[in-house]
């Protein structure tokens with residue numbers, strides 16, 4: 185495709201030019217192994233520690249609490265399995281029915297091993313009830329696992345309050361913060377988070393690099409054994425990826441959420457344009473407390489997949505749900521959990537980034553209105 189407008193930033197993001205410039209020397213010239221004892225390796229190690237410091241600062245953590253991984257899926261599985269292995273006498277976990285597949289599938293695996301998993305339901309707008317969460321805790325509960333923000337509908341969850349509940353009942357708290365980092369403030373100390381995941385490719389760094397934050401004071405068991413990352417994650421370090429993630433964290437800190445305001449005004453413009461040009465639509469999720477960049481919308485009588493292909497022909501890239509689900513004929517588990525009428529209002533997800541322009545949103549809504557008219561006539 186020659187020219188396209190990318191509106192699927194919850195699936196992945198473009199690598200920032202400054203991030204690319206920072207990482208390239210670690211592929212071309214400084215390609216040493218960080219564990220080597222000569223300077224060619226030691227210099228690389230220094231850069232890894234610099235990146236670790238930036239990520240720690242972004243999360244309000246201590247550098248030694250940051251573990252580099254291959255991505256958030258690995259971080260999520262590591263955190264959950266570590267909680268299980270370090271609490272052999274407890275057999276109950278509380279999570280939500282709208283988590284990412286890497287959490288959901290780990291929970292299903294644990295269920296098959298005899299663990300008792302509570303999947304908190306959500307209301308029509310995707311919200312959970314804190315009272316219900318607290319009432320589900322028993323003496324057997326070892327872990328509470330709730331995402332900071334949802335990848336499909338953009339809902340922001342009350343992480344600080346959940347952290348307080350977890351601490352009060354002496355449970356571990358794992359938070360998948362992949363979609364939240366860079367979009368809302370996250371502070372692991374203030375939010376009482378024990379373990380947290382983030383992913384490079386959602387914040388303008390490349391794919392294949394992520395972070396697991398682990399509170400220093402909690403017990404830990406690795407998923408991948410080895411000497412790197414202070415014995416907490418084996419495997420030769422992805423130096424270029426780590427440097428890139430460090431740079432991406434630095435850029436988020438520098439930006440201080442300024443671009444989030446700009447993104448939010450464009451997302452609001454998108455929804456305003458839709459309401460003035462198109463009849464019969466519904467915006468999914470908690471529109472009062474959502475990520476600034478996300479809009480999940482269903483159009484009455486319009487098949488989202490057909491709409492997505494017509495939009496692609498006009499050069500606009502959106503998804504029909506989460507990236508992992510869009511190739512599957514199964515309906516989105518998030519919208520099913522919300523009890524949404526996805527047969528009559530099947531959803532497209534539009535997710536913006538700091539690179540999205542006003543003109544792109546204006547052009548996109550024109551194409552959207554045209555293609556919806558076309559599909560409805562058919």
Ligand code: PLP
Nearest residue numbers: 255256257284335360362363383
């Ligand atoms: N958690 C959430 C909420 C996500 O949106 C994603 C990616 O889609 C992941 C976890 C997995 O991240 P990664 O691609 O780094 O494994």
